Amino acid sequence: MTTTVTPTSPAPGHELARIRSPLTAYRQAFAALLQRDLHVLLKSLPLFIVRTIMQPLLLMFVFTYVFPKIGQGIGGRDPGEQVRFTGVLVAGVVGLAIVFQGIQAVALPLVQEFGYSKEIEDRVLAPLPTKMVGVQKIVTGMVQGLVAAALVFPIAAVVPATAVHLRIDWPVLLTLAPLAGWTAASLGLVLGTRVAPHNVSYLFALVVLPLTFLGAIYYPWTTLGPVRWLKIAVLINPLVYMTEGFRAALVAGVPHMALGWIYVALLGFSVAFTLLGTDGFARRVVT
Amino acid sequence: MPAAPDPNAGSRPGPPAIISTRGLSKTYPGGIRAVIGLDMVVRAGEIYGLLGPNGAGKSTTIGMLTTRVMPTGGQAEVGGVDVIARPAVAKQVIGVVPQTNTLDRAMTVRDNLVFHGRYFGMSGREAKQAAAEMLERVRLADRATMPVLALSGGMAQRLMVARAILHRPQVLFLDEPTAGLDPQSRLALWDILEELHADGQTILLTTHHMDEADQLCDRVAIMDHGRLLALDTPTALKRSTGAASIVRVTADGDLHRLAGALRAEVDGVEDAQVLDGQLRLRASRTTGLLPRIVSASERAGVVVSDLSIAEPTLETVFIDLTGRDLRE
Numbered sequence: 098m099t100t101t102v103t104p105t106s107p108a109p110g111h112e113l114a115r116i117r118s119p120l121t122a123y124r125q126a127f128a129a130l131l132q133r134d135l136h137v138l139l140k141s142l143p144l145f146i147v148r149t150i151m152q153p154l155l156l157m158f159v160f161t162y163v164f165p166k167i168g169q170g171i172g173g174r175d176p177g178e179q180v181r182f183t184g185v186l187v188a189g190v191v192g193l194a195i196v197f198q199g200i201q202a203v204a205l206p207l208v209q210e211f212g213y214s215k216e217i218e219d220r221v222l223a224p225l226p227t228k229m230v231g232v233q234k235i236v237t238g239m240v241q242g243l244v245a246a247a248l249v250f251p252i253a254a255v256v257p258a259t260a261v262h263l264r265i266d267w268p269v270l271l272t273l274a275p276l277a278g279w280t281a282a283s284l285g286l287v288l289g290t291r292v293a294p295h296n297v298s299y300l301f302a303l304v305v306l307p308l309t310f311l312g313a314i315y316y317p318w319t320t321l322g323p324v325r326w327l328k329i330a331v332l333i334n335p336l337v338y339m340t341e342g343f344r345a346a347l348v349a350g351v352p353h354m355a356l357g358w359i360y361v362a363l364l365g366f367s368v369a370f371t372l373l374g375t376d377g378f379a380r381r382v383v384t
Numbered sequence: 385m386p387a388a389p390d391p392n393a394g395s396r397p398g399p400p401a402i403i404s405t406r407g408l409s410k411t412y413p414g415g416i417r418a419v420i421g422l423d424m425v426v427r428a429g430e431i432y433g434l435l436g437p438n439g440a441g442k443s444t445t446i447g448m449l450t451t452r453v454m455p456t457g458g459q460a461e462v463g464g465v466d467v468i469a470r471p472a473v474a475k476q477v478i479g480v481v482p483q484t485n486t487l488d489r490a491m492t493v494r495d496n497l498v499f500h501g502r503y504f505g506m507s508g509r510e511a512k513q514a515a516a517e518m519l520e521r522v523r524l525a526d527r528a529t530m531p532v533l534a535l536s537g538g539m540a541q542r543l544m545v546a547r548a549i550l551h552r553p554q555v556l557f558l559d560e561p562t563a564g565l566d567p568q569s570r571l572a573l574w575d576i577l578e579e580l581h582a583d584g585q586t587i588l589l590t591t592h593h594m595d596e597a598d599q600l601c602d603r604v605a606i607m608d609h610g611r612l613l614a615l616d617t618p619t620a621l622k623r624s625t626g627a628a629s630i631v632r633v634t635a636d637g638d639l640h641r642l643a644g645a646l647r648a649e650v651d652g653v654e655d656a657q658v659l660d661g662q663l664r665l666r667a668s669r670t671t672g673l674l675p676r677i678v679s680a681s682e683r684a685g686v687v688v689s690d691l692s693i694a695e696p697t698l699e700t701v702f703i704d705l706t707g708r709d710l711r712e
């Protein structure tokens with residue numbers, strides 16, 4: 098590729114920027130776009146934290162503190178079962194936190210920006226291919242997803258009334274978490290580029306709720322045997338693979354889907370969502 | 385339909401072409417032909433205006449030249465870069481002020497500029513320095529740390545201009561830069577554009593205000609229904625109407641009959657047409673014209689309630705070309 102083009106000579110007294118090598122320009126613009134998102138996130142950090150920890154905090158509080166205290170059996174009445182349930186739930190909540198960041202950090206801001214604020218315009222005019230601006234959104238969402246996932250652990254350490262036994266499988270956790278973050282953020286890009294602002298309520302009713310309630314958060318997918326059709330139907334839900342994967346990475350003694358399938362499925366979802374999402378992004382910004 | 389004007393009409397020979405298009409066209413999905421076979425040349429250092437009514441295709445033209453609208457035909461080069469083949473590179477050489485406010489609301493006035501500089505490869509220090517200079521230039525230095533939501537329309541527009549030129553683009557594109565601004569803010573923006581012009585910045589702007597095109601532009605292209613109808617310096621365009629003055633008559637009574645009467649009886653009235661409830665006369669001379677119009681109207685039994693005389697404007701040119709008013 099030719100890397101420099103001689104700019105047309107400027108009128109005297111007016112010095113113009115020279116054209117830089119495309120690859121350098123792309124790299125610098127991409128990095129600056131990431132920095133912009135980080136800057137905005139840090140400016141509203143307290144808000145981000147509140148928004149991020151509320152759901153895991155309440156879930157853990159109700160299911161692993163209140164229920165055992167009032168003797169409401171979830172996951173069984175005996176303490177051993179309850180400890181096991183807490184482990185199941187922690188893994189589920191980590192997956193949920195990541196998926197929510199895909200919606201909150203990627204999909205909702207995009208719906209707003211495309212819908213009426215048009216703020217994204219200046220970033221779309223940054224000197225890099227339009228699709229890379231979509232990819233950059235995925236990276237931001239992925240980073241936020243990982244932060245959100247990390248915030249679940251201190252909550253899990255403090256809130257439950259029962260003991261929490263996590264047995265962390267680091268190689269699995271450190272590969273699975275970024276992969277799950279990628280899946281969630283790219284799903285966010287797909288949704289954010291396809292949903293009009295007045296349809297946001299449908300987004301919640303038709304996508305977010307089924308995704309989360311049928312995402313094997315409160316129960317391992319492997320236990321769905323008695324409702325066989327459901328066990329098969331939820332396989333189209335990417336969250337199932339995340340929660341199953343985090344169970345494999347975090348808790349001992351709970352059966353989970355084979356790890357190979359988990360990686361294959363999440364990778365497949367991520368690639369498909371990234372292609373769909375960046376394509377949708379380009380369509381939204383270039384008429 | 386008049387033939388498309390020569391793309392170099394009215395241009396000073398010498399400066400290189402910064403924008404050039406050949407047969408540039410856009411048909412939107414659904415079949416709307418927004419721009420049809422546009423041949424256009426904008427030379428270094430000039431302010432080039434696209435003047436036309438709503439829906440003429442001005443924003444679509446700017447969109448195609450700034451990589452936001454994918455042309456369905458033709459070619460376009462900006463600053464030596466093929467916009468259609470290499471849009472990501474073309475973005476390096478353009479600065480854009482779109483028709484709507486696109487400032488980043490999550491950031492302050494200054495950070496809008498600093499991050500824009502970073503997108504274009506400036507180091508943190510360079511970007512901060514460029515932002516500070518630019519804020520002085522558009523008279524917003526005292527607002528640097530405000531959120532952009534706290535800016536008035538005129539200030540927001542000036543900040544968008546500052547952002548668009550921060551990375552020293554070869555061409556600055558402005559889409560209806562003063563639409564919706566009060567007269568004072570409009571003058572402030574004109575001043576800034578004049579300064580940029582004096583520094584040699586090449587500017588392409590769209591407008592549907594004839595006085596804006598007249599005051600600001602070296603050359604004006606008149607656009608309607610996706611085509612250029614005329615192109616020249618404002619002076620030459622106005623001269624091309626051939627009229628010494630334009631008289632507008634407001635009267636009670638049959639305007640069409642009055643038109644016939646004035647055409648026939650008043651020496652110097654060359655043409656009369658009814659437009660927007662007024663009678664519009666083209667006259668080849670000015671002296672003694674108004675009294676003769678008044679008495680001829682009385683003889684025709686029509687009471688004239690208002691009468692105005694003016695030199696031809698770019699609006700005259702537009703009406704001559706299309707039979708319509710610019711605002712409609």
Ligand SMILES: Nc1ncnc2c1ncn2[C@@H]1O[C@H](COP(=O)(O)OP(=O)(O)OP(=O)(O)O)[C@@H](O)[C@H]1O
Pocket residue numbers: 384412413414416417418436437438439440441442443444445592
């Ligand atoms: N995204 C789009 N999809 C379909 N048609 C469009 C689209 N954008 C513009 N058009 C149509 O193309 C034509 C030209 O529109 P354009 O916005 O370029 O005009 P304009 O001269 O900028 O007008 P205005 O002064 O109102 O901004 C219009 O008929 C418009 O309805």
Ligand SMILES: [Mg+2]
Pocket residue numbers: 442443444483559560
């Ligand atoms: Mg427009």
